[in-house]
Amino acid sequence: MKVAQKRDAVLQGMFYFRKDICKAGGNAVVDGYGKAQQSTELATEEHEEYALMSIDTIINGKEGVFPGLIPILNCYLENMEVDVDTRCSILNYLKLIKKRASGELMTIAKWMREFIANHPDYKQDSVITDQINYSLILKCNQIANELCECPELLGPAFKRVKYSGSKTDSSN
Template sequence: MDAMGFGMGNCCLQVYLIVDRLQMALSAASPFYRGYVSDIDCRWGVISASVDDRTGEERGLEPLKSNKFRILKSRYDSIDSYLSSCGDKYNDIDLTIDEEINKQLLDAGIDKLLAQHIAHLFIRDPLSLFEEKIHLDDENESDHFENLQSTNWQTMRFKPPPPNSDIGWRVEFRPMEVQLTDFENSAYVVFIVLLTRVILSYKLDFLIPLSKVDENMKVAQERNAVQEGMFYFRKDIYKGCNPVLDSSSAAQNGLDSEGDNEYILMSIDTIINGKEGVFQGLIPILNCYLENMEVDVDTRCTILNYLKLIKRRASGELMTIAKWMREFVDKHTQYKQDSVITDKINYDLLRKCDSISKGEERCPELFGDPVNRGK
């Protein structure tokens, strides 16, 4: 599993937009690898290790001699810095950057946070290079930049538009796992899109220290994290942004006691559906937003079906794909409680998944009963 060819690229549901790692736990769908049952429900850590090309020196196992940087994470990992002024004070993890690149960008008038983000990308070597793409006009082509940009696989990716293009500035939201059906995939995508609209309209603030985001990332991949995991989440999302113009001391020394009280541990059910006296819940906030929007009946019905799926998976009323797959294997006549997925078990599972994805077979444990698959 130290190469790209074992199917990991088929596990991701990617959106060009912007919530937290809880979406990975909520969409968990990767519990099996190379014919074995694993103790995780999501793909992220597996892929991170599979494409980790750091040397012993870069990993800190040996003194730096041949290499230039001590690199704390794999190419495929969680984000290392916030780019907004509001998030600057929450950048509380070490960020390795190429100082020469950083200075060049700052001298050219690039924003400090964006400059250090780009300088962080450039601490790594390119993975591949095509002969016809070596000699390019960098004023009119961005392939040299994209060579490094596109091989830093983080949970979020900031994507500047290519030169001479009408493509806008984009952000990829990358933690989610692909689902069995178009209905599920649409539900997760619409949930994220709606949430971005609500964040902009209500000026919501979900920022927490990046060190806590990394902790959430680890929890989100654990088995049945959607029901058993606890995640750091902001208590008051209406408080709004309070940017710190010079937050270098905050990043070095950590947040003050007031900052520590901005977030608490919550279950996914509490975050998504709300809990009285703790948190309002994202679904109720989205419903409030929709009630104040002019949406036609058919569209509203479709969206409500999507949100209902998210709501019921968060509460545990419906299974995640990962949990459903585990139960299928556990109940299979050939399974011997030894973590081995035989060819027969694998074949039967794939046949079952195929039938469900085509709509030939209902699965109330995943979608509820009944469910309007057209919505």
């Protein structure tokens, strides 16, 4: 948690993550009960099951280190019977997560810091005035309602999928 709370941890931090997510590890759960074992042999085995990885490696994978959660999810989706709208929507969000993990797109925290730092009323004194706060909330609302684009946060062509038959579908 200490690493995750630091500024730009998504790009600079290293996090322990299971090397093989398919392998049952640690404390096996049988009939709903976890059994903690205290032997040093088990502790050594558990330690070897985890490795320090960047968020980019955990999410997108790295050859010879870890396959990545998004490639694993993509394989899973290929074997699922999912309608086209849902699959397209999921793939758009996975692409967003992939780009945030790699640093290609800003995280929301970084975007908010930069928005405030570049606000004309900000005096570099760590004080967020009511006007700065209002401007930030207004901008977030505009982005959320697709009234303005924010390519540094969402990418140049990010659009929420409008499901056929929904109230937001332009054909209704």
